[in-house]
Amino acid sequence: MVGFIEPVGTSFQSAMAERTAVKMIMVMSSDLFSRQIFLNRSRPLHSFMVGWTEFLRFRSRGRQTGPLSKSFVSGLFYGLYATKLLIVIYLSFFDKKSLTNTIYGFILCAMNVNEISPNANPRLSRIKKLSRSLKVVFLFYFVVLGLVLIVSHGQIAVKMPIQVGGQNFSSLREIPAVLKTYEAICFCLYLLAVIAFYRLLNLYEKGIIFSAENVSQIRRLGQLAVFYGVLSACLPVFETPYVKFPLTLPLNILCSPGFMVGCLTIIIAWVMDEGRKIQEEQELTV
Amino acid sequence: MKNYQNKANIVRVSKIIRYILFAGLVVWIIGIPVVLIPIVAMWSRAVPASRYLQCGTPLTMAMCLIVNLKLFRFFDRLKNGHLFDAQTVGNLDNAGRWWVALWFFETLFFGISHTFIQFTNANPLDFGSGLFAGLTLIFVAWLLKEAQELQQEQELTV
Numbered sequence: 001m002v003g004f005i006e007p008v009g010t011s012f013q014s015a016m017a018e019r020t021a022v023k024m025i026m027v028m029s030s031d032l033f034s035r036q037i038f039l040n041r042s043r044p045l046h047s048f049m050v051g052w053t054e055f056l057r058f059r060s061r062g063r064q065t066g067p068l069s070k071s072f073v074s075g076l077f078y079g080l081y082a083t084k085l086l087i088v089i090y091l092s093f094f095d096k097k098s099l100t101n102t103i104y105g106f107i108l109c110a111m112n113v114n115e116i117s118p119n120a121n122p123r124l125s126r127i128k129k130l131s132r133s134l135k136v137v138f139l140f141y142f143v144v145l146g147l148v149l150i151v152s153h154g155q156i157a158v159k160m161p162i163q164v165g166g167q168n169f170s171s172l173r174e175i176p177a178v179l180k181t182y183e184a185i186c187f188c189l190y191l192l193a194v195i196a197f198y199r200l201l202n203l204y205e206k207g208i209i210f211s212a213e214n215v216s217q218i219r220r221l222g223q224l225a226v227f228y229g230v231l232s233a234c235l236p237v238f239e240t241p242y243v244k245f246p247l248t249l250p251l252n253i254l255c256s257p258g259f260m261v262g263c264l265t266i267i268i269a270w271v272m273d274e275g276r277k278i279q280e281e282q283e284l285t286v
Numbered sequence: 287m288k289n290y291q292n293k294a295n296i297v298r299v300s301k302i303i304r305y306i307l308f309a310g311l312v313v314w315i316i317g318i319p320v321v322l323i324p325i326v327a328m329w330s331r332a333v334p335a336s337r338y339l340q341c342g343t344p345l346t347m348a349m350c351l352i353v354n355l356k357l358f359r360f361f362d363r364l365k366n367g368h369l370f371d372a373q374t375v376g377n378l379d380n381a382g383r384w385w386v387a388l389w390f391f392e393t394l395f396f397g398i399s400h401t402f403i404q405f406t407n408a409n410p411l412d413f414g415s416g417l418f419a420g421l422t423l424i425f426v427a428w429l430l431k432e433a434q435e436l437q438q439e440q441e442l443t444v
Contacts, residue, residue, distance in 0.1 A: 127428055209432055254306070267299050268426055270292040271369055275433030278370075282440050 124207060131204035138198060185231060193224045210276040215269050222265030229258025293367060300364040307358040314351035318344055335403045342395045349388040356381035370434040375427050382423030389416030 169175045175183075200217040208214060233252040253259055325332075325340040332340060360377040368374050 123428055123431060127425075127432075130425065209429055210436075260303070260306070263299055263303055267296060267303070267364065270296050271364075271430065272433070273292055274369055275429075275436065278433065278436050278440055282436060282443070285440070285443055 124209070127204055127209065128207055131201045135198065135201045135205060138201065142194065182231065182235065186228065189224050189228050189231075193221055193228075196220045196224070210272060210279040212276065215273045215276055218272055219266060219269035222262045222267075222269055225258050225262030225265055227262075229253065229256040229260070229262055232256055232258055296369070297365055297367065300361045304358060304361040304365055307354055307361060310354045311351070311358055314347060314354055318347050318351065321347060338403065339399060342399075346388070346392060346395065349384060349391060353381055353384045353388060356384060370430065370437045372434065375430045375434055378423055378430065379427035382420045382425075382427060385416060385420030385423060387420075389420060392416065 196217045200214065200221070203209075203211065203214050203217070230253050233249065233256045236252075237249065322344050325344070329337070329340075356377050360374060360381060363371070363374040363377060
């Protein structure tokens with residue numbers, strides 16, 4: 001454990017102890033670190049630290065060190081064996097007074113205690129894992145779907161009617177140019193959304209949750225969904241050219257699922273942007 | 287409430303979506319008794335297959351109502367400016383979970399009706415979007431939980 005010596009009784013120490021205590025209570029109340037687990041894991045470390053303190057005290061006074069106690073050896077073994085666990089447990093010590101009293105004015109303190117360790121955050125690792133799986137599923141889905149479409153186009157699609165905008169056409173030539181353009185735009189939007197979603201998953205897989213890139217990808221997804229919603233609501237206008245501006249069009253736009261989902265996604269992008277700002281501010285805090 | 291830069295935008299759009307969700311809530315609240323009353327009245331005369339469908343419809347509607355309610359509460363919190371707190375995140379998480387439950391129930395319900403009663407009006411494969419939407423909401427709730435923890439940590443920083 002790399003550490004530095006922190007004097008007892010300073011305001012810095014008391015503030016940090018208080019902060020750690022509050023954080024520990026929050027973690028324990030959120031079931032991330034149960035009381036039983038905490039007690040079981042902290043016992044060997046505590047015995048190790050007590051034994052180490054005794055060793056240091058005798059050495060500093062120029063006395064011969066006595067035989068190491070059983071608890072010290074087991075604790076030392078445990079401490080050396082699980083370094084990561086040691087750091088986690090150290091950070092979870094909210095009552096540092098007992099440690100301070102036994103070390104005569106000094107406590108050993110891990111450096112960078114404010115840093116959020118990726119290993120210590122189970123939710124982040126869960127997000128990473130899920131993103132990775134989603135990415136694989138996503139790729140598999142599109143490759144399979146593409147292959148199915150290509151195969152079916154060669155074998156079946158010639159005989160089956162082509163459905164565009166709720167109408168059936170026997171061949172591509174029968175489809176009006178407006179509907180063809182509509183379908184082409186929809187396909188482009190779909191493709192762009194897929195690319196944005198894939199990039200987003202890629203960022204989450206790397207553990208980047210609150211960054212400008214994430215926010216921009218989410219916002220792009222929302223904008224594409226809104227555009228798609230507006231376009232699909234305007235489809236009746238494309239299909240029947242004599243209707244210039246139906247009165248129900250704004251209501252159609254407002255009630256279209258694409259528009260609603262798009263609005264929701266844009267709001268989430270704004271909220272994520274706030275999260276990004278908080279993270280940036282926290283990173284800048286000394 | 288903190289003075290966020292996007293606050294005005296979030297509040298404005300949340301207010302609009304909240305109104306739409308409120309309208310949906312009213313529709314569900316009125317719709318469930320409207321569907322339920324004829325079912326109760328015609329219960330003794332209905333055949334078993336019809337009873338099955340009549341029982342499932344109000345249950346589906348009730349689950350839709352719960353999803354709608356949770357989303358309404360989520361946007362209500364956003365409208366009030368509570369972006370990263372436990373209640374906001376909890377509402378979104380619950381909405382996602384209920385949506386997944388709704389998808390599961392619908393798939394089961396229509397799957398059974400499709401297989402045993404030959405009720406062909408609904409294809410269970412059409413409801414895959416419900417699962418996707420629910421999982422997406424749960425995923426976003428996780429991300430918001432991260433932001434919530436960041437904010438709590440920042441508030442505790444001396």
